[in-house]
Amino acid sequence: MSKSDPAVTVQFHHQRIPIEAGESVLEALLRAHHAVPNSCRAGLCQSCLLQSDESWLQQSDSVRLASQQGLSEQQVRAHQFLSCCCFPDTDIKAEFPDPNTGWLAEVVGRQLLSPRVLELRLNVSGKWKPGQHVLLWKNQRTARLYSIASHRERDGVLVLHIARHAEGEVSRWIHDQLQIGDQLRLSPANGHCVYEAEDASKPLLLVAIGTGLAAVLGVLKEALAQNHQGPISVYFAAAHPDEVYLCEELQQLAQQHSNLQVCVVSGATEQSSDAQQTEVLAFGDLLDAVRLNQKSLRGNRVYLCGAASAVAALQKLCFFAGAGRLDIITEAFP
Numbered sequence: 001m002s003k004s005d006p007a008v009t010v011q012f013h014h015q016r017i018p019i020e021a022g023e024s025v026l027e028a029l030l031r032a033h034h035a036v037p038n039s040c041r042a043g044l045c046q047s048c049l050l051q052s053d054e055s056w057l058q059q060s061d062s063v064r065l066a067s068q069q070g071l072s073e074q075q076v077r078a079h080q081f082l083s084c085c086c087f088p089d090t091d092i093k094a095e096f097p098d099p100n101t102g103w104l105a106e107v108v109g110r111q112l113l114s115p116r117v118l119e120l121r122l123n124v125s126g127k128w129k130p131g132q133h134v135l136l137w138k139n140q141r142t143a144r145l146y147s148i149a150s151h152r153e154r155d156g157v158l159v160l161h162i163a164r165h166a167e168g169e170v171s172r173w174i175h176d177q178l179q180i181g182d183q184l185r186l187s188p189a190n191g192h193c194v195y196e197a198e199d200a201s202k203p204l205l206l207v208a209i210g211t212g213l214a215a216v217l218g219v220l221k222e223a224l225a226q227n228h229q230g231p232i233s234v235y236f237a238a239a240h241p242d243e244v245y246l247c248e249e250l251q252q253l254a255q256q257h258s259n260l261q262v263c264v265v266s267g268a269t270e271q272s273s274d275a276q277q278t279e280v281l282a283f284g285d286l287l288d289a290v291r292l293n294q295k296s297l298r299g300n301r302v303y304l305c306g307a308a309s310a311v312a313a314l315q316k317l318c319f320f321a322g323a324g325r326l327d328i329i330t331e332a333f334p
Contacts, residue, residue, distance in 0.1 A: 011093040019087075025050065025094060026083035036083060037135060037143045040308075040332050043069060043085040046190045047135055047145045050086075050094040052079040060089050096141060103134075103186040107178055108157060116242035117211060118175055119149075122158045128189035130218025131303075133331065135187035136160070136170065144170035147215035147305065147331060148189060151222060158186075161214040163243055193331040195222040199301045204232045205294060205323075207314055209283070209306025210243050215331045216305050217246070224257055232257075233294065237265045237286035239307070265289055283310055291317060298322035301329070308332040 008019045010028055019028040026048050029036050038048040049071075056064070056079040067081035080097055109121030128134070130151050137143040150159035164175045178184070193215050204223060208216035213236055220234060234254075238244045247264050254262040265285045294300075302323045304314045311332040318328055 008088050009091050010088070011091070012095070023087075024084050025081075025086040025088065025092065029083065029094075035142065037145060038084060038334065040330070041084045043082045044192060045133060045145060045331075046070070046082060046187075047133075047143075048083045049075075049080055049097055049187070050083045051097045052081065052095075053093050054079070055091070055093050056081070058090050059092065063087065063089055097187075098140075102137070102188055105158065105184055105186050107180050107182045107184070110178070110180060113161065114242055114245035116164050116240065117245045118162045118164070120160045120162055120174060120178070122160070122184075122186075124158045124186065126186075126188055128152055128158060129194045130222045131193040131195065131215045131331070132189040132191040132218075133193075133215070134158070134160075134189050136174075137185040137187070138170050138173050142169055143187070144168070145333060147191075147193070147212065147218065149214040149218045151218070151225070154225065159214070161211040161245075163211045191331065193219065193303060193305065193329050195219045195226065195228075196301075197226055199228075199230075200226065201229050203230045203297075203300045204228065204303070205235075205290075205297060205300050205318070206232065206303045207235045207237075207286070207290060207305070209237050209286070209310045210239055212304075212306030212311075212331060212333070213246065214305075216303060217250075219303055220253070220260075224253065224260070228259070230259065232260045234260065234262045235265065235286060235290055236263070237283060237306075237310075239283070263289055263293070283313075286310075287313065287317060290314065291321075294318075294321060296322050298324075301327050303329050303331075305331040306333065308334060 009016045010019055010025050017028050017032045026038055036048055067086040068076050103124050103126045105122040105124045108123045111119045113119050128148055130148055133145050133147045135143040136146055146160040162171055162174050165171050206216045250262045254260045297318050300323050302318050304311045311330050315328055
């Protein structure tokens with residue numbers, strides 16, 4: 001991958017932005033205060049996908065290869081690229097892909113799972129796997145990444161868990177305005193946070209922070225539906241008591257399956273009015289619980305889903321506990 005020459009620029013929304021040495025296109029746009037959806041910043045989630053014009057062909061083969069790894073042939077032909085992995089060697093033009101080329105979804109259900117978490121049920125004609133994610137578009141320029149908690153055939157609808165955030169433009173719109181019967185656009189499902197049948201005998205460790213539970217629940221239910229033979233350990237933590245949800249369903253699954261153990265760790269019992277302090281206490285308890293109960297993760301398949309900072313800490317913990325790098329699957333959100 002080549003590093004950008006300081007003279008290279010990206011043209012975005014009729015603004016020409018210099019790309020500093022070592023910066024990706026995504027980093028340059030964020031520095032210029034453009035709200036580009038992004039999550040993993042490693043080219044896995046595809047939330048930072050942008051589209052260029054014919055000038056894309058002026059980029060070197062190495063730039064195009066690194067920026068389009070994992071994209072479909074249709075996306076490559078449309079000059080779409082992963083902006084977090086793009087270090088252009090000549091000027092580049094970029095725009096958001098047209099969301100009209102994605103999925104059209106209809107809201108068929110909405111239900112509060114907790115004071116802050118909404119379950120959104122969508123009728124979609126596309127294909128997906130539980131644990132993957134979609135970009136949900138509010139408009140042509142604003143989108144948010146959400147994990148899928150449902151199975152296409154068994155559930156019939158695409159299920160998302162949406163936490164309301166005070167500064168979240170998309171989440172506030174979904175909670176306050178989106179109603180049953182409304183239609184919206186989704187980018188097609190993507191992501192590698194899925195259960196693989198070849199892991200049927202492996203121990204599974206699934207850790208969710210907040211609405212990362214959507215992906216973990218999707219993977220868990222798929223594993224149980226495929227009669228997973230190895231032990232399964234599920235840990236769930238929430239940054240705030242109002243984001244603790246579906247605990248009874250998790251415990252019921254544990255009662256029905258002898259190979260499943262569930263541990264819920266949250267700040268729900270903390271009396272502090274300081275939300276940040278509650279988050280620290282809850283996540284610290286989660287790390288302690290995983291560290292004490294999962295002393296050796298050699299041979300485990302590990303799924304870590306939730307806030308990026310928490311996932312990074314958990315990933316390090318699991319690696320030092322013996323989990324192989326390729327056996328740790330992450331779904332990290334900003």
